[in-house]
Amino acid sequence: xxxxxxxxxxxxxxxxxxxxxxxxxxxxxxxxxxxxxxxxxxxxxxxxxxxxxxxxxxxxxxxxxxxxxxxxxxxxxxxxxxxxxxxxxxxxxxxxxxxxxxxxxxxxxxxxxxxxxxxxxxxxxxxxxxxxxxxxxxxxxxxxxxxxxxxxxxxxxxxxxxxxxxxxxxxxxxxxxxxxxxxxxxxxxxxxxxxxxxxxxxxxxxxxxxxxxxxxxxxxxxxxxxxxxxxxxxxxxxxxxxxxxxxxxxxxxxxxxxxxxxxxxxxxxxxxxxxxxxxxxxxxxxxxxxxxxxxxxxxxxxxxxxxxxxxxxxxxxxxxxxxxxxxxxxxxxxxxxxxxxxxxxxxxxxxxxxxxxxxxxxxxxxxxxxxxxxxxxxxxxxxxxxxxxxxxxxxxxxxxxxxxxxxxxxxxxxxxxxxxxxxxxxxxxxxxxxxxxxxxxxxxxxxxxxxxxxxxxxxx
Amino acid sequence: xxxxxxxxxxxxxxxxxxxxxxxxxxxxxxxxxxxxxxxxxxxxxxxxxxxxxxxxxxxxxxxxxxxxxxxxxxxxxxxxxxxxxxxxxxxxxxxxxxxxxxxxxxxxxxxxxxxxxxxxxxxxxxxxxxxxxxxxxxxxxxxxxxxxxxxxxxxxxxxxxxxxxxxxxxxxxxxxxxxxxxxxxxxxxxxxxxxxxxxxxxxxxxxxxxxxxxxxxxxxxxxxxxxxxxxxxxxxxxxxxxxxxxxxxxxxxxxxxxxxxxxxxxxxxxxxxxxxxxxxxxxxxxxxxxxxxxxx
Numbered sequence: 001x002x003x004x005x006x007x008x009x010x011x012x013x014x015x016x017x018x019x020x021x022x023x024x025x026x027x028x029x030x031x032x033x034x035x036x037x038x039x040x041x042x043x044x045x046x047x048x049x050x051x052x053x054x055x056x057x058x059x060x061x062x063x064x065x066x067x068x069x070x071x072x073x074x075x076x077x078x079x080x081x082x083x084x085x086x087x088x089x090x091x092x093x094x095x096x097x098x099x100x101x102x103x104x105x106x107x108x109x110x111x112x113x114x115x116x117x118x119x120x121x122x123x124x125x126x127x128x129x130x131x132x133x134x135x136x137x138x139x140x141x142x143x144x145x146x147x148x149x150x151x152x153x154x155x156x157x158x159x160x161x162x163x164x165x166x167x168x169x170x171x172x173x174x175x176x177x178x179x180x181x182x183x184x185x186x187x188x189x190x191x192x193x194x195x196x197x198x199x200x201x202x203x204x205x206x207x208x209x210x211x212x213x214x215x216x217x218x219x220x221x222x223x224x225x226x227x228x229x230x231x232x233x234x235x236x237x238x239x240x241x242x243x244x245x246x247x248x249x250x251x252x253x254x255x256x257x258x259x260x261x262x263x264x265x266x267x268x269x270x271x272x273x274x275x276x277x278x279x280x281x282x283x284x285x286x287x288x289x290x291x292x293x294x295x296x297x298x299x300x301x302x303x304x305x306x307x308x309x310x311x312x313x314x315x316x317x318x319x320x321x322x323x324x325x326x327x328x329x330x331x332x333x334x335x336x337x338x339x340x341x342x343x344x345x346x347x348x349x350x351x352x353x354x355x356x357x358x359x360x361x362x363x364x365x366x367x368x369x370x371x372x373x374x375x376x377x378x379x380x381x382x383x384x385x386x387x388x389x390x391x392x393x394x395x396x397x398x399x400x401x402x403x404x405x406x407x408x409x410x411x412x413x414x415x416x417x418x419x420x421x422x423x424x425x426x427x428x429x430x431x432x433x434x435x436x437x438x439x440x441x442x443x444x445x446x447x448x449x450x451x452x453x454x455x456x457x458x459x460x
Numbered sequence: 461x462x463x464x465x466x467x468x469x470x471x472x473x474x475x476x477x478x479x480x481x482x483x484x485x486x487x488x489x490x491x492x493x494x495x496x497x498x499x500x501x502x503x504x505x506x507x508x509x510x511x512x513x514x515x516x517x518x519x520x521x522x523x524x525x526x527x528x529x530x531x532x533x534x535x536x537x538x539x540x541x542x543x544x545x546x547x548x549x550x551x552x553x554x555x556x557x558x559x560x561x562x563x564x565x566x567x568x569x570x571x572x573x574x575x576x577x578x579x580x581x582x583x584x585x586x587x588x589x590x591x592x593x594x595x596x597x598x599x600x601x602x603x604x605x606x607x608x609x610x611x612x613x614x615x616x617x618x619x620x621x622x623x624x625x626x627x628x629x630x631x632x633x634x635x636x637x638x639x640x641x642x643x644x645x646x647x648x649x650x651x652x653x654x655x656x657x658x659x660x661x662x663x664x665x666x667x668x669x670x671x672x673x674x675x676x677x678x679x680x681x682x683x684x685x686x687x688x689x690x691x692x693x694x695x696x697x698x699x700x701x702x703x704x705x706x707x708x709x710x711x712x713x714x715x716x717x718x719x720x721x722x723x724x725x726x727x728x729x730x731x732x733x734x735x736x737x738x739x740x741x742x743x744x745x746x747x748x749x750x751x752x753x754x755x756x
Contacts, residue, residue, distance in 0.1 A: 057715035057723060061546060084712050086695045094696050097609045276721065283526040299720070303526030 034129035035340035040077075040348070043341035049349050051082045053109040054091040054329070059163070060084055062365035070352050078345045080107075088329065089416070092117070099123055107346040108332045109162060112150065112325075116236065117413035118332055119153050120458050125335040128157040130347040138351035147371045149403035150326045153237060153411055159330035160350045163368040165295040166397055167221045167313040167324045168390075169193065174306045175288035179203040190225065190316040193289060194258045200288040201267035208269035208287035210262055211278045216419040217327065218291060219247075219256060219426055224325045224406050226251040227317025231410035231451075238405065241460045242412040245447040247422070247440045255316040256426075256436065263430040270430070273423075279303070293327060294394040298367040301390065310390035312397040323401035325409035328368060369394045414447075414454035421446035511736070518726035525722045539726035546723075547709040548701055549730050556688060556705040559624050563687035564680060566629035571679065574630075575638035576664045580650055590639065596632040605696065612697055623697045624705070628687065634679040641675030642668060688735075706731045 040047065055063050067082045085091045088111035098104045104123055118124060131140050140148065140157055147161040169187060176185060179200040186192050197209025212218050220230055228251045229235040236242030246252070262268035269287045271277035275296060282290040283303035292300075297310060313324040331350040333343055352358060359370035360381050369391075375381050376395065385392040401407055412418065422443040429439035454460075517525055519535040543549070577583075578590050608627040617623035645668065653667045669676055691707040698704050713720075713727045 055715075056712045057542075057546060057720060059715055060712065083699050084701065085699075086692075086708070086711060087714060090692065090695055090711075093692075097606055097696060100606065101610055101613050103613065280526050280528075283523075284528070299522075302522040305523065 034125050034133040035344040035347075036133040037344060039340035040344040043339075043345075046076055047078050047339075047341050047345040049078060049080045049107055049342065049345050050105040051080055051107040051109065051331075051349065052085045052091055052095065052105040053082060054086060054088040054111065055084070055109070055163070056087065059366045059368075062362050065365075066353060066358050066362060067349075070349060074348070078348060080349050088114070092416075102337050104334045104337060106334055106338055106342050107349055108334060109329050110159075110332060111329045112327050112409075113415040113419065115151060115159070115330070116242075116411045116415050119158055119411065120241070120413045120460075123334055123336055124158065124332040125343055126156055126158050127151075127160045127331075127333070127350070130333055130343075130350075131157070134344070134347055134351070137348065138354055142356075142372050142374050143354070144369075144371055144373055144398050145403040146323065146398055146401040146407065147326050147328075149408045151330045152408075154239075159332045160354050161326070161328065161330045161371040162350075162353055163362065163366065164326045164328035164371050164398075165293045165368055166326055166394055166401075167218070167291055168294045168297070168394060168397070169311040169313055170282060170290040170292060170296075170300055171309045171311060172282065172285060172288050172304075172306060173308060175200055175204060175207055175285065178207075179288070187289075187311055188314060190222075190255055190258055190314045193314045194262060197262055197267050197289055198265070201265075204288075206286075208281070209267035210259070210289045210291070211269040211271055211281050211287040212259070212291035213275040213278045214270060214273045214423075214427060214430070216422045216426065218259075219422055220409060221291075221313060221324050222255040222259065222316070223247075223252050224409060225313060225315045225317060225322050226255040227315075227322035227404075227406050228252055229406050229410070231412060234405050235408055236411035237408050241455065241458075242410055242451065243455065244451060245410070245418055245422075245444055247444040247447075248437075251317060253437070253440065256440070258316075260430050260436050264432040268430070282308075294369060295327075295367055297390045297394065310393045312393060312400070317406070320402060321404045321406055323404065323407035324397070325407060326398075326401075363391075367391070369398055373399075412451060412454065413458060414451045417450040417454070418447040421450055511732070514725050514728050514732065517722055518729045520722055522720065522722060539720070539722040540730070542720070542723045543713055543727040543730060547712050547727065549706065549709055549727070551702045552704055552706045552709045553731070553734065555621070555624075555703060556707070558621055559690070559694070559705055560684050560687040562621065563625040563628050564683040566625060567631050567634050567683040568676070568680060570630040571634035571638050572664060572669060572676070574635045575642050576660070576668060578635075578639050579642040580647075580663070580668070581660070593632050593635050597636070605693065608693070609696055618697055619699045619703055621703070624690075624694045625687075627693070628690075631683070631686075634683055637675060637679050637682070638672065641672040645671050 051067070053060070053063060064082060067080045070078070070080055083105075085094050091108070091110060092114045095104065095108055095110065099121060108118075108124075110118060128140065131138055138160070143157075143161060144164075146166075147164050148157055151157060151159045151161055171187065173183070176196065177183070179196075180203055181196060181199060185196055187196060193210065199209075200207055201209040223230045226249075228246070228249050230245060230247075231242035232244050232246055233239060233242070247256075259268065263270065269278075269281055271281050275292055276299070278290055278292055279296050279299050280303075281287050282292075282300065285306060291313070294310075300308070300310075315322045331353060333346040333350060335343060338346070353362075354372055356370075356372045356374040356378060359372040360375045360378055362368065363370040363375070364380075364384060370376075370381070385395065410418075425434065425439040425443040425446070428434040429436045434442075513530075516530070516532060518539050519537070520529060520532060521534060521536050521538070524532065524534070574593065578586050578593075604627070612618060612623045612626055615623075615626075617626060649667060649671070650663060653663050658667065689707060690705065691711065694705045695708045695711075698708075710724070710727050710731060713724045
């Protein structure tokens with residue numbers, strides 16, 4: 001997630017995370033047999049499903065609409081109560097408090113980097129088990145591989161992705177033209193983007209070449225797009241949990257160095273951590289290119305009065321193994337403390353929210369990419385994509401991204417702390433205050449201290 | 461005639477005196493006035509500009525927000541409609557007012573009682589008690605969140621007004637503030653009241669608190685501000701949208717991936733406006749209250 005949330009919430013989340021990890025659990029979330037449809041049939045009276053989420057503004061309205069439709073379809077059987085619990089880090093902090101208090105919600109929509117913690121906390125029933133126990137509800141093969149890859153550990157899907165986004169490259173064609181770059185200038189690789197950014201900065205007075213929100217998500221993206229894992233071993237996806245962060249591999253050094261050079265030479269525009277500021281700078285025509293989330297597509301469209309394009313995030317590694325990491329959030333069904341009927345009902349809700357019809361509607365209202373592949377074939381979606389090349393670019397990128405270890409991103413419960421550790425040194429290097437190699441080494445060792453601490457507390 | 465001349469004489473003298481006075485002191489006064497006015501204008505700009513930007517941005521269409529327009533050519537109410545559509549601000553405003561009243565009232569009551577006990581009656585160990593109270597100021601709020609959550613939930617007060625305010629009904633800072641204020645009061649007055657047969661509670665409410673009005677006002681403002689601005693705790697301990705405070709409501713206008721600044725500013729204006737109106741309408745009383753309690 002690109003938005004940096006309130007410091008207090010993050011602090012509490014971290015404090016509570018370590019406290020919870022101290023329970024010594026290191027399971028994959030298996031907590032007995034996943035309940036099937038018979039559990040729901042055996043229930044007396046309507047089953048209430050509490051859904052906690054961190055969606056605000058239009059996203060929350062769109063979710064509420066879907067929930068309303070589900071409730072109407074299941075009147076007398078299942079009733080969903082969707083509750084906003086603050087922004088994503090707040091939701092996680094509240095959920096962590098709820099674990100200690102044994103008052104977790106039936107269903108939790110939690111953001112990408114909480115995946116490692118939720119996996120370790122052992123409070124949820126793996127989505128894969130629920131899908132197998134409830135045939136005909138949601139075919140996991142319909143979920144886009146990149147999203148399925150992100151929310152899987154040891155090859156098993158743990159949560160159902162709901163709202164997913166990807167990093168994109170937004171290009172101001174006017175500024176490229178002013179810089180004398182032809183309309184078909186290739187911008188598929190990082191080197192090509194960096195070269196174009198330098199040209200714009202050199203040839204167009206007062207224009208920046210590239211802007212990106214200044215948070216650690218972008219360092220993770222540069223790493224994945226270079227085709228190397230962010231954490232060892234294997235991003236924590238294959239065997240055991242991730243035990244260290246890697247920021248100094250030659251491929252990473254090259255990719256991060258290329259963007260860092262843009263910033264230290266003045267061709268990169270620093271607008272701080274907030275993604276909205278980068279969007280504003282792009283809309284004002286101050287910068288030729290922008291790395292930003294696909295979720296920003298709607299806002300870019302609202303305010304930009306010049307021709308622009310949304311292109312796939314540029315790679316710097318081989319296409320077969322490299323690709324951006326998905327962002328967004330996924331639905332986790334909670335096990336301990338919830339009846340079999342409630343778990344089965346929660347699964348029905350998750351399956352409904354991930355269905356092609358729901359995903360098409362939610363995507364159109366919010367700009368998030370639909371996680372269900374079947375949406376692409378729907379006539380309404382085809383029409384939408386024909387009119388919106390920026391949205392089509394997101395879907396194309398999703399479908400092209402390989403389900404590899406590098407593109408899955410790092411899976412560790414210490415991820416929120418790691419993000420905070422890496423941010424300071426990288427900002428300092430991009431501002432030209434610290435040599436990049438020193439900054440990367442500092443960030444790596446700070447992050448590894450936090451991973452060690454987390455592993456110790458989690459008994460890994 | 462005499463009747464008319466008699467009263468005019470002093471008027472004339474007053475007028476001449478008044479005319480003479482400024483003539484003598486005009487140059488220094490004018491310089492001082494200019495500085496004072498410049499200072500006031502600067503202060504007004506510093507305070508007024510953010511309020512202006514908030515009001516204006518809430519009324520601008522997205523494109524103008526993106527371009528940072530300060531002098532608008534077109535205005536819209538869309539952002540306000542969107543903010544009101546997403547969040548039940550009316551209900552949340554009522555909750556915020558109740559929370560602020562309850563929390564501030566509770567804090568003032570407990571802290572004035574504590575400060576009174578620490579200053580007037582002499583008892584063994586009050587220095588230690590005061591040290592313990594001051595030490596609580598050093599405990600970071602974050603570390604108390606989880607224990608408070610467990611306690612309030614254990615008491616069955618989750619998702620209730622009392623649950624939001626309970627952990628804050630006693631606070632160290634107002635105790636400290638009022639204790640220092642009470643120490644400066646003449647002890648003889650309290651002793652006289654006691655000799656006249658005044659009980660401790662009557663002494664506190666009828667003698668001590670009225671004498672310490674400026675500090676009581678300061679403590680009230682501190683408590684009310686903290687209560688009004690509370691975000692994380694009210695969010696944590698409540699679940700229903702209509703039991704939440706406006707600060708939680710505003711956060712709901714923030715969209716994780718792509719924020720609409722216009723809508724957030726519109727929401728902020730909705731929250732700010734009643735408070736602002738209250739200050740504008742009530743400033744006369746506020747100033748009068750401050751003036752009356754100025755140094756004796």
